[in-house]
Amino acid sequence: FNREPKWDHTDLTYRVVNYSPDLDGATIDDAFSRAFGVWGNQAPLTFTRREQGNVDILIQFVSREHGDGNAFDGQNGVLAHAYAPGRSPISGDAHFDEDELWTLGGDNGFSLFLVAAHEFGHSLGLGHSNIQGALMFPTYAYQANFRLHSDDIAGIQYLY
Ligand SMILES: COc1ccc(S(=O)(=O)[C@H](CC(=O)O)C(F)F)cc1
Numbered sequence: 001f002n003r004e005p006k007w008d009h010t011d012l013t014y015r016v017v018n019y020s021p022d023l024d025g026a027t028i029d030d031a032f033s034r035a036f037g038v039w040g041n042q043a044p045l046t047f048t049r050r051e052q053g054n055v056d057i058l059i060q061f062v063s064r065e066h067g068d069g070n071a072f073d074g075q076n077g078v079l080a081h082a083y084a085p086g087r088s089p090i091s092g093d094a095h096f097d098e099d100e101l102w103t104l105g106g107d108n109g110f111s112l113f114l115v116a117a118h119e120f121g122h123s124l125g126l127g128h129s130n131i132q133g134a135l136m137f138p139t140y141a142y143q144a145n146f147r148l149h150s151d152d153i154a155g156i157q158y159l160y
């Protein structure tokens, strides 16, 4: 998606518009908070959740065509997508495919924490890494004990 360099502020806000039925609300909120923390630990960025009003990063669970011209594809395939920083309303927003089974453990389904951490990388301006093992590598691979790769750290510290 259109690539803006980075946010012009570091106190970022986000709102969870709706929740997946796959996990309870508190678990989803915690997964998103931990996913933002992955990046907040490496750069001078803060992330504040807002219950309503204008925010930088709008988070939604949606399926198929959902109004941005980038329809989701049902179960598997594309799991989520996110928009780069910028001034347009959709800039920074992250959409998660509701046709996936969202979980946290490594068994069936996809880790909402891992996918969110990757998507929020895009929301912050990161592209894909060519290093397998990096969070920003373009394909999903479950990691039981998640660790950010040095390439991910280099990327976020280059930007902020
Ligand atoms: C580890 O996090 C992710 C890996 C792969 C994906 S994806 O397979 O949905 C990817 C979307 C993306 O790169 O964000 C693909 F292009 F559709 C999403 C999150």
Ligand SMILES: [Zn+2]
Pocket: 118, 122, 128, 136, 137, 138
């Ligand atoms: Zn990606």
